Amino acid sequence: MANPMRSNARRGGERGSALVIAILVTVILALLGISFLLMGETESRIAKNENFAAQALYAAESGTRVVQSWFDQPGSGPDRALHYPTQYSYLRRNLRWILDETDPYNPFAATPAGGPTAPYPFYKRDTTDFFDRPYRGSLGDAFLGLEDHPDVRIDKDDSSTNAPTFLTELSQGLFGEFPGSGLRTRISTIDVYAPPYIQVGANWQRYGLATIKVIAQIYRDDSSDHVVAEREVQTVISEIPYRGPYGALQSCADLSFVCEPGKFTLHWGPIAAAADLTLSGSPPDFIEIPQSLPRSIPPTPRVDPLWSTADPPTVTAYQTTFDGLAVDDPWLRLLAGDHIVDAPAGQQSVLPTTSDPVARVSDHSNMIQDLPLVGCPLYDYATWKRIANTGGADVFYYAWAGGTTFKENGTGTAREFRDITNGAEGLFFFDTRDGLPPDDPDGDGVFNNLTPPIKIDGVAWDFRGFLYLNAESFQLDQVTGTATALHPPGELFLDADGNDVYDLGESWINLAYPATLASPVVLDASDSYGGLVMRNDRGPEIAGVPIAFHGILFTNGFFEATGTGTFYGSVVARQGVTQAANDGSLPTPEIYWDASITGEWPPAGWNVPRVVGTAWITER
Numbered sequence: 001m002a003n004p005m006r007s008n009a010r011r012g013g014e015r016g017s018a019l020v021i022a023i024l025v026t027v028i029l030a031l032l033g034i035s036f037l038l039m040g041e042t043e044s045r046i047a048k049n050e051n052f053a054a055q056a057l058y059a060a061e062s063g064t065r066v067v068q069s070w071f072d073q074p075g076s077g078p079d080r081a082l083h084y085p086t087q088y089s090y091l092r093r094n095l096r097w098i099l100d101e102t103d104p105y106n107p108f109a110a111t112p113a114g115g116p117t118a119p120y121p122f123y124k125r126d127t128t129d130f131f132d133r134p135y136r137g138s139l140g141d142a143f144l145g146l147e148d149h150p151d152v153r154i155d156k157d158d159s160s161t162n163a164p165t166f167l168t169e170l171s172q173g174l175f176g177e178f179p180g181s182g183l184r185t186r187i188s189t190i191d192v193y194a195p196p197y198i199q200v201g202a203n204w205q206r207y208g209l210a211t212i213k214v215i216a217q218i219y220r221d222d223s224s225d226h227v228v229a230e231r232e233v234q235t236v237i238s239e240i241p242y243r244g245p246y247g248a249l250q251s252c253a254d255l256s257f258v259c260e261p262g263k264f265t266l267h268w269g270p271i272a273a274a275a276d277l278t279l280s281g282s283p284p285d286f287i288e289i290p291q292s293l294p295r296s297i298p299p300t301p302r303v304d305p306l307w308s309t310a311d312p313p314t315v316t317a318y319q320t321t322f323d324g325l326a327v328d329d330p331w332l333r334l335l336a337g338d339h340i341v342d343a344p345a346g347q348q349s350v351l352p353t354t355s356d357p358v359a360r361v362s363d364h365s366n367m368i369q370d371l372p373l374v375g376c377p378l379y380d381y382a383t384w385k386r387i388a389n390t391g392g393a394d395v396f397y398y399a400w401a402g403g404t405t406f407k408e409n410g411t412g413t414a415r416e417f418r419d420i421t422n423g424a425e426g427l428f429f430f431d432t433r434d435g436l437p438p439d440d441p442d443g444d445g446v447f448n449n450l451t452p453p454i455k456i457d458g459v460a461w462d463f464r465g466f467l468y469l470n471a472e473s474f475q476l477d478q479v480t481g482t483a484t485a486l487h488p489p490g491e492l493f494l495d496a497d498g499n500d501v502y503d504l505g506e507s508w509i510n511l512a513y514p515a516t517l518a519s520p521v522v523l524d525a526s527d528s529y530g531g532l533v534m535r536n537d538r539g540p541e542i543a544g545v546p547i548a549f550h551g552i553l554f555t556n557g558f559f560e561a562t563g564t565g566t567f568y569g570s571v572v573a574r575q576g577v578t579q580a581a582n583d584g585s586l587p588t589p590e591i592y593w594d595a596s597i598t599g600e601w602p603p604a605g606w607n608v609p610r611v612v613g614t615a616w617i618t619e620r
Contacts, residue, residue, distance in 0.1 A: 052218045052229035055179055057618060059216035060233035062174055063187045064613075065392075067131075067212045068237055071611045072394070074132035075604070083170040086128055089162040090154060093122040097149035098139055104197040104204050110146055123151040131192075133600055135209055135239070143210035145193035150213075154190040182221055183228065189215040195236050196615075208238040208614055236615040240387060240427070242466060242552060242601055244377030245570035246302045247272050247333075248593035249559075252376030253445070253576035255336075256280055257561055259288045260584040268489055269593030270333045272301060273577070274376050277336040277369070280582035290328035292366040293492065293509070297348055301335050301374050302500045302598075306492055306509065315494065315507045319525060322509065326520040330511065331489045331593070334367040337374035343367070377572055379554045381437040384468050387612050388429030394465075394607045396428045399435060400451045404471075406430055418456050425464045425607045432470040438556045438574075446575060450557050456565075462548050465608045469555040473578070476589060477563030481548035486568055488513055488521075488539030489595035500598075502535060513539040538595065551608075552597060566590040570597055 070084055085091055093113075098120055100109035114120045121140040124130045130152065134141045145151035154163045171186040178185050195208035211234055218229040247270030249255070255273035257266065260281040267290075271277075279289070296308035307318055334340065343350045350367040388397040389409075398406035401414035408420075421428065430451070432438060438447035453473040462482040493508035495501075502508070510533060512524040530536045548565040552572070559573035562580045564587050571591060580586065594601075602608040 049229065052179075052183075053231060055185065056216045056218050056229040056231035057233065059175060059185045059187070059218075060214045060231045061616075063170075063190065063214035063216055064212050064233050064235045066170070066174065067190055067192065067214065068235070068611060068613060069393075070131040071209075071237065072392075072609045073605075073607075074129050083166070083173055085130060085154065085166060087162065088128065090166040091130065092153045092155065092158055092161050092163065093124075093151065095149050095153055096122055096145045096151050098144045099146060099194055101144075101197070101204060101206075104194070107146065107148075110149070112149070132604075143192060143194050147191070147193055147211070147213070150191040150193035151210075152190075152192040156186065156188045179218065183218055184221040186217055186219065187214060188217045188230070189213075195238075208236045209611060211236050232619045234617040234619070235613045237611040238614045240609060240612050241379075241383075243598060244379065245552060245572055245597055246270055246377070247335075248567075248570060248591045249561075249577060250377060250570065250572045251275070251559075251577040252378065252572070252574045254278065255577040256579050256582050257577065258579065258582060258584045258588050263584055263588060264288060264290060265588045265590045266332070267329055267590070267592045268331045269595065270301060270304075270335055272335040272337075272374050274337045274374050275576075276338045276341060277334060278341040278582070279334075280579065281584045289334070289364060289367065290332055292332045293322070293327060293330045295333065295349070295365045295368070297368060298371070299498050300500075301371060303495050303498050304331075304333065304492065304500075305495055305498075307494065319507070319509065322523045323525045325523045327523060328520055330492055330509065330521050330523070332366060335371050335374055336369040337371060338369070340367055340369040343369055376574065377554075378574070379468060379572075381470075381556070384429055385431070388427065388468070390612055392609050392612075394426035394609050396426055398428070398430045400431055400433050404452060404454055417454050418459065418461060421463045421467070422459075422461045423463075427466045427468075427609055429468045430470060432556075438470060447556060453557075453560075455560075455563075457563075462550070464550045464606065465602070466552045467549075467554070469553070469557065471555060471557050473558040473560045474553070474555050475560035475563050476548055476565030476567075479548045479563075479565035481546040481566055483544045484547035484550055484568060485541045485543045486517070486545050486547075486592060487541060487594075487596075489593065490537040490539070491535050493535060502537070508535040510535075511539070515542070517542060517545060550594075551602070561588055562586040563589060566592070568592045569594045 096113040097110040103109040175185040191213040197204045220226040251273045256278040259279040296305040349365040399410035405414040454471045455475045458478045512522040512527040549567045
């Protein structure tokens with residue numbers, strides 16, 4: 001039998017061991033807890049830092065979009081861009097090194113800008129519209145700086161300028177007190193310099209207009225000014241390729257238009273058909289075409305040669321002969337890549353009466369057929385769809401929702417095309433039925449996936465901007481517009497070098513411009529519109545014209561040229577221009593060419609973007 005006293009003695013020796021084990025377990029658990037707490041605090045700090053970094057990144061992206069808006073709407077005023085830098089004192093321009101475009105990535109080939117004048121000037125040396133056109137043509141206008149030596153810098157630490165004040169106001173306007181709790185957000189640096197270059201063969205080509213670099217910071221709003229996060233964003237911007245149309249109405253296929261008395265309603269510029277041009281209802285001598293001026297055969301459709309000689313006596317005789325002549329439309333030309341129906345075959349210039357340009361007063365040498373390179377200003381579907389999806393304030397993408405209804409970005413409530421566009425301004429893209437490029441699987445020349453025809457009928461409607469359609473056809477009828485100021489094209493000139501640009505020394509036809517649309521244009525050698533006898537790029541304003549569509553209309557379908565409605569700009573129809581009745585029984589729309597489309601378009605003050613971001617680079 002066991003001794004109970006000995007057993008109790010053994011248990012007494014073990015007394016308190018459970019407490020020790022419990023303490024050890026508690027210590028271990030406490031250490032583990034502290035470790036987890038420290039890890040949690042570290043993770044929390046990492047999360048905060050990542051959050052601050054993300055906030056700084058978004059701030060830098062916002063900054064680049066603001067700078068991009070300076071290009072879209074340069075200058076100051078209620079309709080201009082946010083916090084536009086209107087003063088020289090906001091920018092530093094003497095950091096500029098001008099790269100060598102034959103060796104753009106060799107810093108040793110760059111030349112420091114030497115001052116406000118040529119040959120190596122500072123950027124925009126003679127203007128405060130620092131981000132306005134022109135963007136080319138001279139070293140002072142183009143962005144040619146290096147990343148380390150930009151054309152323009154606005155920096156918060158630059159005490160030599162008023163940049164700190166400007167950036168403070170810009171940051172306050174963008175971010176206010178964000179993110180709060182003793183922290184603030186600011187744009188610290190803005191640089192603008194040359195775009196990237198791409199080597200094509202042995203040559204370098206610019207990829208875009210400029211590079212914008214913006215650095216944003218999250219910082220402590222106290223005496224320490226400690227920066228807790230900083231991010232840098234670069235974006236390459238390019239001009240949106242609106243240029244392409246060179247006339248009031250252009251068909252990428254056939255073009256039919258009524259030209260009976262009082263029914264020819266195309267004005268002020270070229271009317272072009274890549275294939276056949278049919279002037280329905282016209283007698284064989286085309287006497288109902290508005291009177292214009294004699295022309296020579298152009299080397300390209302864009303060039304408008306009044307005569308084919310630079311011989312001074314011939315030029316003087318031409319000007320003298322036509323002085324005082326009233327002309328319906330001196331700018332009108334009709335151009336066909338194939339034939340003008342009913343015109344004499346094998347004769348490019350229709351019905352010339354003589355080869356002498358002075359004597360050709362009553363001919364139709366402004367009507368030219370079998371002309372090479374008429375072509376079509378095609379707007380690539382994929383390119384413009386991508387532009388429309390960039391998300392800018394004045395850029396809109398609509399997906400088809402059935403019938404003539406569409407949804408913005410493919411979501412939300414479906415709306416009628418008429419309601420979406422009425423009174424609108426901007427760049428609008430309306431997609432195909434299936435969201436894919438126009439498709440002609442059976443090869444019949446008609447795209448099968450375009451949306452149903454769009455007809456705006458019997459309402460007050462107006463639109464201003466660029467409109468990209470993928471509808472089977474587009475038509476206006478009994479549509480009243482909004483009073484708009486129109487500017488006739490510039491005075492016609494002898495384009496001696498065929499570059500479609502008036503160069504100093506080239507002769508021109510001086511015009512006494514009309515005061516109303518109904519008035520003819522008088523050729524007057526002594527007219528001094530513009531302040532003196534000079535060659536004018538644009539005519540004077542003709543105010544109060546009710547315009548329904550103002551801008552550029554491109555459709556991958558047909559343009560239906562019947563109905564009433566006035567266009568000012570250019571209409572381009574990929575599948576052709578048709579008329580529901582081409583016998584003169586129906587009215588035809590009035591279309592006036594806006595010559596600014598070949599140059600500085602869109603006009604200043606429009607809410608239509610000029611540039612688009614083509615590349616984004618995020619660093620740090």
